[in-house]
Amino acid sequence: MAHAWPQYTAARALLTLQGMLPWRLQPFMADAHRIGILRQVGALYQFRHARLQHHLAVQTPRPFRE
Numbered sequence: 264m265a266h267a268w269p270q271y272t273a274a275r276a277l278l279t280l281q282g283m284l285p286w287r288l289q290p291f292m293a294d295a296h297r298i299g300i301l302r303q304v305g306a307l308y309q310f311r312h313a314r315l316q317h318h319l320a321v322q323t324p325r326p327f328r329e
Contacts (some may be wrong), residue, residue, distance in 0.1 A: 278284040285291040292308055295301045300315070301308040310316035 275284060275288065279286055292301065296303055296308065300311060302311050303309075310319070
């Protein structure tokens with residue numbers, strides 16, 4: 264049986280090193296929940312505002328870095 268944990272860890276490390284995620288993700292998510300940006304549904308976090316969710320989901324072209 265395959266587990267998603269190694270892929271999650273690798274993706275999180277890569278995004279953190281690229282500056283796209285904070286180093287301490289869980290405290291960041293908890294703070295966003297506390298100030299009302301996210302809502303928690305079970306073990307999942309969801310954005311409270313559809314416009315913000317859409318804005319963050321839109322892919323913008325990024326220059327290629329060597």
